[in-house]
Amino acid sequence: MLYVKDILLQLLFALTPFVLYTIYYRDKAENYSKQFITITCMICLFMSMTFPASVQKGIIFDVRYVIMFFGMVYGGITTGVVLLVEFLIYRLLIGGQGIFSAVIILSITFSLSALLSILYRRCSEYRKLVTFIAGISFSLIPIGTMLATEYHYTIQNLNFNILVMPVQNSLGIWILISLFNKAVSDKELYLRYLQSEKSETIAHVAASLAHEVRNPLTAVMGFLKLLKDDSITKEKSQKYIDICLEEIKRTEVILSEYLSIAKPNHSMVEKIELVQQIYAIIDIITPYANMNNVTLEIQHLEDQLYVSANPTEIKQLFINFIKNAIEACAVLPSGNVNICIERQSKFAKIAIIDNGVGMSIEQMDRLGSIYFSTKSKGTGLGLTLSYQLIRSMNGDVTVRSKSGEGTQFILTLPLFD
Structure with missing residues (x-):
């Protein structure tokens, strides 16, 4: 022995x-x-x-x-x-x-x-x-x-x-x-x-993004053609130039945010302003929502809530949740996704609410599990990574849903001290 x-x-x-x-x-x-x-x-x-x-x-x-x-x-x-x-x-x-x-x-x-x-x-x-x-x-x-x-x-x-x-x-x-x-x-x-799941998400967003970027470029091209007309006044010329610059600037911001998500991830953690970050993500994901006839709304009581996180990872996290909410509403004639941000003591509370197809109790119990997805072509890995990232930040995820009545994801993240 x-x-x-x-x-x-x-x-x-x-x-x-x-x-x-x-x-x-x-x-x-x-x-x-x-x-x-x-x-x-x-x-x-x-x-x-x-x-x-x-x-x-x-x-x-x-x-x-x-x-x-x-x-x-x-x-x-x-x-x-x-x-x-x-x-x-x-x-x-x-x-x-x-x-x-x-x-x-x-x-x-x-x-x-x-x-x-x-x-x-x-x-x-x-x-x-x-x-x-x-x-x-x-x-x-x-x-x-x-x-x-x-x-x-x-x-x-x-x-x-x-x-x-x-x-x-x-x-x-x-x-x-x-x-x-x-x-x-x-x-x-x-x-x-x-990586395959992330690439698929980026591809979906990129397809709608290309359509959205084409609109301001078309506007810029139209105003540039007007500027060639010698009959317009100097004031109108200046106004057209200002509009062109604003459209180009808006396009640049959207593309920069998109590229920051598409580029390889790094383990850098830094202080991030949450409300501003979510607005930037809304700019990226809005074209995808428009393609699916879904309206995006955002509400917040405070303008500045700081968290400690990896910028690329937290962008991907919110894109995963918002994209899933949009797809849950895509079958409806008037889909709506509402994002509410507020402070709760030492935590930031982000509620992502949709009026989509909803989930059963059995589906909610399996959320975040590897290879489980409510979508027919999904792997569930995007949501799995999101759950893991939130837990690594000492945060929490709560889900409320009923079949046919929509879903509410409540993300709780510790604020930067």
């Missing part, structure tokens, strides 16, 4: 990178980074060496080989070197008679890990075989080295050496690599669908 406890504890440490990845990247629209792999592996290595499996003082066994291989597979050689330095420093501090054997074993396994990690990344069809070879190798190399350097100890504790090391190394590598690879693959699939 003592061996089982040691093995389970080491397997727990081996799974630490997978657990931290699942927690940290759950609500992020990005995948893991090499810095994340390095830091989590360093934590895992420190914990496993602090609470090792051992039957004799100074000779310790842990999942260092599992962590080293995992770190090189997903973090590269640089991560492996960092872990090697950490191990050497900490092992010297721990001390004991097993230092010499540990350095020899790690020298061999480090080189083997570097080779196998390269094969793992380059030969995707042989990944299971590479993982199997790594598990067996990291079980046999320590036993063989200990027989050569600590023969009497190895023979005296033969049961421990042939049970604990092979099980925790082979099983640790297989579980960690399998679970982490599955989680990363699922995340990549999610991000691809997310």
